[in-house]
Amino acid sequence: MDEKAIRIVYNYIDEHLDAKNTKKYEVFVVWKVKALQNWKWLISSTLADGMYYEITYNGDIKEFYLDAYKKFENRCIKDTY
Secondary structure, three states: OHHHHHHHHHHHHHHHOOOOOOOOOOEEEEEEEEEOOEEEEEEEEOOOOOEEEEEEEEOOOOEEEEEEEEOOOOOOOOOOO
16 A cells, blocks of 8 residues: 555656656655554655645545645744743
């Protein structure tokens, strides 16, 4: 199942990459979970574009869903409460 989720993200990135960008990149699973017959993956790539991808597999109807997100900021908040 991991290979299918990774392939979906590769295909999405290839569809949206600028044709002038010939940089090679890797796609990798950051996190995954299985609950009953359903799967969810958080996937990223080695491209410096701030994107990450959420793949959800609905095992009841055998469908994958792709959400693409752009990371705008990563901030450390000290626990002072």
